[in-house]
Amino acid sequence: MNPVVLSIVIPVYNTANYLESCLSSVLAGDWADCEILLVDDGSTDGISPGLCDRLSEAHPGLVRVIHQENLGLGGARNTGLEAARGEYLFFLDSDDTIPPHALTTLKEAIRKTGAEIIAFQFLPDDGEGHRTPYCANAVQLDTPFTTRQKPEFLLSIPSACCRIWRRSLFLSSGIRFPSRVWYEDLRTTVKLFVLAKSIVTLPDPLYHYLQRPGSIMRSGNVARNREILDAFDDLLSWFQRQGLLKQYHAILCCLCIDHVYLAASVRVLTEAPRHPLLGEFQRYLEHHFPDYRSNLYLAHLSRSRKLVFRLLEGRHYRLLRFLFRTKGRLA
Structure with missing residues (x-):
């Protein structure tokens, strides 16, 4: 064989x-x-x-x-x-x-x-x-x-x-x-x-x-989107144990922006535009990465993700909800 x-x-x-x-x-x-x-x-x-x-x-x-x-x-x-x-x-x-x-x-x-x-x-x-x-x-x-x-x-x-x-x-x-x-x-x-x-x-x-x-991930269970915070806590703990947190800090910041602040927020917004998770996601990002707005890896995000970032920063939740109700996904 x-x-x-x-x-x-x-x-x-x-x-x-x-x-x-x-x-x-x-x-x-x-x-x-x-x-x-x-x-x-x-x-x-x-x-x-x-x-x-x-x-x-x-x-x-x-x-x-x-x-x-x-x-x-x-x-x-x-x-x-x-x-x-x-x-x-x-x-x-x-x-x-x-x-x-x-x-x-x-x-x-x-x-x-x-x-x-x-x-x-x-x-x-x-x-x-x-x-x-x-x-x-x-x-x-x-x-x-x-x-x-x-x-x-x-x-x-x-x-x-x-x-x-x-x-x-x-x-x-x-x-x-x-x-x-x-x-x-x-x-x-x-x-x-x-x-x-x-x-x-x-x-x-x-x-x-x-x-x-x-x-x-398309089940409509809004509350379970909070598990993104558990997932990211797990990642940060692992990088800390490996002695790699400082080396990868900037890229982890952008990863948090992408998955916690952008993607998870959009999933919540499409189902519940005033859900308290939206504020929790932003507070999590600000706590772990207070300098996130100047992250050099933001340039690597796609145009649509950069747009979402700007709209979230301005709290334009209704506009975001409209965009993703019509477009259907975050590219």
Whole structure:
């Protein structure tokens, strides 16, 4: 048996309507030297567990299924990475897909670079056929780099899905995804970015992300947006323990502006324009980064994010709410 190069970990929770399409997109590519792990995270729909079993039986030696009690997305990913045999990990959500050339492109990048993190772009899909490539990475460089050389990479979208990860990066660091929380990616991937000895980015959109109303971050549970503060507390504590807080202070300030002040505020505003969380987010930023308005990395924010920053500073909440009710997302 050839060694497994790439383990594709697919957490499954009540997503029977999407799972076959997800798996078919993987099987349409060059899956030699790959394995696929379906982690049924305690599905309750009466369909997904059996579907996972049937898909595994239909593809023996390629697709494995693990059934577990519900641990949330982070816990399901952890189960997959512990059971994986591959040199690299690819986390694929069960309602998303990849293009046919994705696996070939990724394995070629592994062969050429051997980087610990290989990042790529993603293609959002609103479910109505509208797809616009989205730049997920703040640094575009196909030769290996580290965040000490390019700290602005920390401003990349923190998704675990638009990168593949050398499995040893998780195993040697002991870093795992937290269970049953929001913002599990932010709490995890930023740390791995810093620890990685080599990162490369690819220009290709190798991940197709389905924006569906029932997904976790689009659930309309406004109060849970406060968990962004817990996530950022966790990050700051980790950087402090690593002795890296001073070195990364400026980029962490911009990361806080982006995720706490901008993105979380917009999510709250679209649901509750006078919610007290808006003030709490700003006070958090001012407490940890009192000089945030002069941060040099603000120049790296997109035009739309700079606009949101100015509108929040002026407390133009009604205008912001109108903009995002019509536009739909923060680019």
